[in-house]
Structures are given as structure tokens and as C-alpha cells.
Amino acid sequence: VPLEHHHLENGALLETLKSEVGLLSNKSEHYSAQVRPPGTSRQIPQTIIIGVRKGGTRALLEMLDIHPHIVVAATEVHFFDWDENYVKGIDWYRSLMPFSYENQITIEKTPGYFTSPQVPERIHDMNSSIKLLLILRDPTERVISDYTQVYYNRLESHKPVQHFEDIVIKNGALNTKYKAIQRSLYDIHMERWLKHFNLNQIHIVDGNTLIKDPLPELQKVEKFLNLPPRILPSNFYFNQTKGFYCIRSDGRERCLHESKGRPHPVVNNTVLEQLHCYFREHNKRFYSMVNHSFHWH
């Protein structure tokens, strides 16, 4: 696929293809008014980023999108985790995918998949040999990131907010029922996935490393997906203001949305230690499940 054909929404390419509008008779057009370039079709994802929420799923998807053999779904699809979407069927799912050439891989990301009990079986029913990507970061950091996102969402919708410590500690003990804590029990969730998939079908991306040095993590994904190496050091630059790596591709520079990489609250040390302690055994169990240590707290 020529590089310039990669971003199908490119203005110039789009102009020359406007005549294609109206030629589509399938119902996918109903869901998206995109123009179909000749030789392309919408494909069911051959790879899915299954989570974890706040693990760095958006960064991973956007960075993989640099690769000319990858096309990505623009929005979170929630096909396998929301029953009201799942009942719409596989053609509905396909209709939300971008147009791609035959040699391109389609990827979607829905961070909620990893922790939703019904999802592994549903994905397996669709494609038992699918390759899955899972991006994880230190479970305690993930809890704080999860809290921070909810905190800002509530502020924006003028709802009352609570301090982190007041949610996480109840009657002097760790509130292990807190959803954000539950979502960080990676061993519990992984166990369910491994009932349906072989470990070698699930590639784990280190979310802490992706933040600090994205390229090596992306090169491992290229290998896992059997893609030629096309993501280069020149595709990234560190943005001092944002404090994160941003993407340079197709002559454009872009950083992730301002909701990605927000400052976290400073958390009381005792509470931090309680969280580290709670996750320690779960983490160990997870490392042995996946035959890899992540050096989380």
C-alpha cells in the first residue's frame, strides 16, 4: 500500500474519490458517510486492543496508526461489552470500521473489554485465532489515573467530587470494592482471558515503558503482528509542555488530547503503601500467569 493511501481520510485522496459516493449499497454506508476508495473494504478487526482502561490504550492505537499496514477505528466501539451493541450483530460491528486495503490490518480499541466478564468468549466466538493487545501499567498508578478521569468528568458535569483518600479508605481499611481497584486486579481478569485464548495470542504492552520510550514497545507489537518494521524514531518527539511524547507522521505533528496525561493528585504515602501491599500478591500471580515480570510496586 502506498504510504499516501494510508490515511484514507486525507483531503486530496478524498477529493479524487468523491465519485465513489453513492456506489455503496451495503448498509455500512448508513453508519458512516465515509467515501470508499477503490480496492478497499471494511474489515472486521484482526487485532483488538482489549484494555486496560487508563493503561495507555489511546496512545498505543494512535502510535500504531503510523504504520502503513494498519488502519484504526476512530472511536471506542463497545461491541463486545455492551449488550445493546452486541445484539446488533457482526455486520454492524464491521460497518464501524474504516476502509482498508487487503494487506492492511484493522485495529479497534475498547479499554473496557479486558475487565468485562462476557467479552473473552464473545471475541473467541468471532475469531478464535485473533491476536489481542493488552496494555498495562502499574496497578496503583492505574487506580489514580482512573480516579483522576472520573474526578474531571464529575467536575465538568457539576457533580460533587471526593478526595482520593476518602474513596479508597473506608473505616480505616482499604475499600477493595472500589471499582478502580477491582479493575487493577490484572490476575483475576487475565485468568478469564486464558480460559479462551492461548497466552501467545495476547501480547502485553508495558504502558509505563510506552510513556517513557514508545518506540521499542511499538517494535515489539510490529513483530507480534508480523508486520515489517515501519515505525521509526523520527515518528516521535518529546513535547516539553505536555510532558509526553507526541507523534510526527504524514507531515503532521500531534499530541494526544488534553485529557490524556493529566496531572495526578498527590496521594498520602500510607494510602499508597496500602495499595502497593494489596496489589503485590495479585501482581506476583499475574507475572507467573504470563511468564513475565513487570516490576510494579
Ligand SMILES: Nc1ncnc2c1ncn2[C@@H]1O[C@H](COP(=O)(O)OS(=O)(=O)O)[C@@H](OP(=O)(O)O)[C@H]1O
Ligand atoms: N504519549 C502519550 N501522551 C499522553 N498520554 C499518554 C501517552 N502515552 C501514554 N499515555 C498515558 O495514557 C493514559 C490514558 O490511557 P487510556 O488512553 O488507555 O485511557 S482511556 O481508558 O482510554 O480513558 C494517560 O493517563 P493519565 O496520565 O492518567 O492521563 C497517560 O499517562
